[in-house]
Amino acid sequence: MLLNMVNMTAIATPPFAVYVHWPFCLSKCPYCDFNSHVRHGGVDEARFVRAFEREIMSSAERTGARAVSSVFFGGGTPSLMQPSSVQAILDAIDKHWGIAAGAEITLEANPSSVEATRFRGYRAAGVNRVSLGVQSLDDAVLKELGRLHTAREALDAVGVARSIFERYSFDLIYARPRQTLAAWEAELKRAIGEAAEHLSLYQLTIEPETQFAGLYAAGKLAIPSEDLARDLYDLTQWICVDAGLPAYEISNHARPGAECRHNLVYWRGHEYAGVGPGAHGRLNTGLQRVATETEKRPESWLMRVEATGTGQTVNETLTPGETADEYLLMGLRLAEGIEPARYLALCGREINPRRVAILHEEGAVEITADGRLRVTQSGFPLLDAVVADLAA
Numbered sequence: 001m002l003l004n005m006v007n008m009t010a011i012a013t014p015p016f017a018v019y020v021h022w023p024f025c026l027s028k029c030p031y032c033d034f035n036s037h038v039r040h041g042g043v044d045e046a047r048f049v050r051a052f053e054r055e056i057m058s059s060a061e062r063t064g065a066r067a068v069s070s071v072f073f074g075g076g077t078p079s080l081m082q083p084s085s086v087q088a089i090l091d092a093i094d095k096h097w098g099i100a101a102g103a104e105i106t107l108e109a110n111p112s113s114v115e116a117t118r119f120r121g122y123r124a125a126g127v128n129r130v131s132l133g134v135q136s137l138d139d140a141v142l143k144e145l146g147r148l149h150t151a152r153e154a155l156d157a158v159g160v161a162r163s164i165f166e167r168y169s170f171d172l173i174y175a176r177p178r179q180t181l182a183a184w185e186a187e188l189k190r191a192i193g194e195a196a197e198h199l200s201l202y203q204l205t206i207e208p209e210t211q212f213a214g215l216y217a218a219g220k221l222a223i224p225s226e227d228l229a230r231d232l233y234d235l236t237q238w239i240c241v242d243a244g245l246p247a248y249e250i251s252n253h254a255r256p257g258a259e260c261r262h263n264l265v266y267w268r269g270h271e272y273a274g275v276g277p278g279a280h281g282r283l284n285t286g287l288q289r290v291a292t293e294t295e296k297r298p299e300s301w302l303m304r305v306e307a308t309g310t311g312q313t314v315n316e317t318l319t320p321g322e323t324a325d326e327y328l329l330m331g332l333r334l335a336e337g338i339e340p341a342r343y344l345a346l347c348g349r350e351i352n353p354r355r356v357a358i359l360h361e362e363g364a365v366e367i368t369a370d371g372r373l374r375v376t377q378s379g380f381p382l383l384d385a386v387v388a389d390l391a392a
C-alpha cells in the first residue's frame, strides 16, 4: 500500500485514531455482548466494503484531512474479511484522511479463522499488528465458552501471527466458572511463554442479555466469589510483573513501550473516528467534544450509508462536565492515571478534593511526584466504585 504521508511528525502531535467495526462472526459466543452477528446465508462483503469507503469519505469531509496515527479493525471477527477488503478500507482511510508514517494498524483475529495466506495478505495491505482471541488454553473451557477452536489451534494461530507480524497480542478470559488459583497460574505462565510484548487478560463479566446471563440467573453458571476473583486478579498482576509484562491498563499488559497505541487514544481522551455498524467516535470541534455513534444493525447501517453516505445515528456535543468525567473514567483505567489540571481545564472545576482525600486515606488512589492522580494496585479491583466516587 502506498501511504500518503501527509504529516511525518504526526506521531508527535496529538494522535488521531480510526476504529473500523466488522460486525460478523461464525458463531455467537455465550458470554459476548459485542455488536457481533452471525449470517448463515453469507455476507455481501464487497457491498459492505463500498459502504465503509463511503462512510470514511463522509467522516473525513467532516474532520478534514488528518494524519491517522492508528487504525483498529475490531469486531465481530475482522479476520473473516478478505485481505483485499482490508486493503480497500485502508486505502480509503489513506486517501481521505492520510495515514501517518509509522502508524499502528491492528486487526483483531479469531483463531478459528486464521490462515497464514490471509495473514500475509493483511500484512501486504498494511496491517502491522494482530490481536488474537485465544481466551483459554484448556479445551474443556473453550468448549464451555462456545469457542470453535481448540487450545492447539489457538496456539498455532499465535505461531502464524508470530511468523508474520512483528507485533501481536492475544486475549485470555479468567475468573471463569470453577477456576482455581493453581490452574490459572499454570495457564497464565504457559500463555506468557507464547506471548511477545502484549497480553489482554479480562475477568469474565456476565453481560446482560447474553446466554451466560440467562444461565447465571437460572443458577446454572457459578462464577468465582468476590474474594476468589480478587485473588485471581492479584495473582495475575504478580505473575505478569514478574514476567516483565506489567498492567498499563486494568486488563492490558505490555512490555514498556509496547502498549497498544490505538487503545491508549481512548483511555487518554484523544480523538478518534468510528466507522462501521455500531462504531463510536469522539471528535473535537473547536473547544467542544462530540460523541458519534452509528446504527448497530449491519444491514440497516448498510442501507443508511447507501442512502445518505453515513450510518450515523448519534452526533451529540458533550457538556464540559461530561467531557471531563469521561476523561476521568477512561484515564483512571490506566496505571499512569490522569492529570488533574486537564480535568480542571476541561470543566472549570477541580476533582472533588474531599473525595480524593478519603480515597487516598483508604489507599485506593495516590498522587504521583509529577502531580498525576492514579488508582493504586489495591484500588484497581474496586475501580468502578472509585470512579463513581470521583465523577461529578
Ligand SMILES: C[S@@+](CC[C@H](N)C(=O)[O-])C[C@H]1O[C@@H](n2cnc3c(N)ncnc32)[C@H](O)[C@@H]1O
Pocket (backbone or CB within 6 Å): 031, 032, 033, 034, 074, 075, 076, 077, 108, 109, 110, 111, 132, 133, 134, 135, 171, 172, 173, 202, 203, 204, 205, 206, 207
Ligand atoms: C471483540 S472480542 C474478540 C475478538 C474475536 N472476535 C474473538 O472472539 O476472538 C474482544 C475480547 O473481549 C473479551 N470479552 C468479550 N466478552 C467478554 C466477557 N463477557 N467477559 C470478559 N471478556 C470478554 C474476549 O477476550 C475477546 O477476545
Ligand code: SF4
Pocket (backbone or CB within 6 Å): 024, 025, 026, 027, 028, 029, 032, 033, 034, 036, 075, 076, 077, 110, 133
Ligand atoms: S467473542 Fe468474538 S467471536 Fe465470539 S461472538 Fe464475540 S466478537 Fe464474535
